[in-house]
Amino acid sequence: MKTQIEIPPKEPIIVMSRTYDAPQDLLWRVMTDPAHVAKWWGGAGATNVISQMDVRPGGLWTHLMTFAGGGEVQMNFIFVEVEKPSRLSWQHTDYSTRKSGPPPIYVTVTLDPLDKERTKWTMVARFPTLAGRDLSVEHGFTTPIAASSDLLVDYLKTAQATS
Amino acid sequence: MNDRLSSTLFALADPTRRGILARLTTGDATVGELAAPYDMSLAAVSKHLKVLEGAGLISRGREAQYRPCHLQAKPLKAATEWLEDFRRFWDVNLDSLDDYLKTIQKKPRQRKSR
Numbered sequence: 694m695k696t697q698i699e700i701p702p703k704e705p706i707i708v709m710s711r712t713y714d715a716p717q718d719l720l721w722r723v724m725t726d727p728a729h730v731a732k733w734w735g736g737a738g739a740t741n742v743i744s745q746m747d748v749r750p751g752g753l754w755t756h757l758m759t760f761a762g763g764g765e766v767q768m769n770f771i772f773v774e775v776e777k778p779s780r781l782s783w784q785h786t787d788y789s790t791r792k793s794g795p796p797p798i799y800v801t802v803t804l805d806p807l808d809k810e811r812t813k814w815t816m817v818a819r820f821p822t823l824a825g826r827d828l829s830v831e832h833g834f835t836t837p838i839a840a841s842s843d844l845l846v847d848y849l850k851t852a853q854a855t856s
Numbered sequence: 857m858n859d860r861l862s863s864t865l866f867a868l869a870d871p872t873r874r875g876i877l878a879r880l881t882t883g884d885a886t887v888g889e890l891a892a893p894y895d896m897s898l899a900a901v902s903k904h905l906k907v908l909e910g911a912g913l914i915s916r917g918r919e920a921q922y923r924p925c926h927l928q929a930k931p932l933k934a935a936t937e938w939l940e941d942f943r944r945f946w947d948v949n950l951d952s953l954d955d956y957l958k959t960i961q962k963k964p965r966q967r968k969s970r
Contacts, residue, residue, distance in 0.1 A: 732956055827902075
């Protein structure tokens, strides 16, 4: 698996990291220029309509993502930290006020150059509280994404249906 | 606060522990049987089993010598699905970013004459 994932028990965060064969400044551009973002976000078959992407602290990122299967996710983010070319963070616009629905996330991505052509990408997704992270478990991460075909998940569904 | 879900997520974050759980879906197993596919000591596998037991994901038999491990499926469903969805979304996103970086880095090189 190319992507590493860590879930600490005592902090309401999930950490993912990955190394790319690309220089840091290119990775920064591809993550912050909406013309680039629209080309890769969501994966193959997804379409992206980015109506706002104002990359500065307090700027809005308004983005409608449509998956190949037709499911849609409306993302309303606000940029918090913008430190070109190494650190970018954003959060749901209602991160501190949301009372219901799936818990909001505060995402920080850091880009660490390993050498001229390789960059380590690290994302920390922070939930308001540990309870919040757990609540998002109960809500499901994002319903439009097809259910997992993982062996364990499939087994558990069968086990639940028959028990 | 539901500590159980947090510890479930923590337990599931490790590939060895996910492998152990997947093995247990096919039936109970001893520490030795669970350790067989891995290049690690019995003590290291026992540590993973303690984490899984602490999260309530497995239970152990009573007999001191044998103590087979048994999967406790109930707390797993919601946590596994959520984590799989989260991971899948970001895996797809990050693979897509990788492909895109390759595409855009290839073009200028072909055109450049220096």
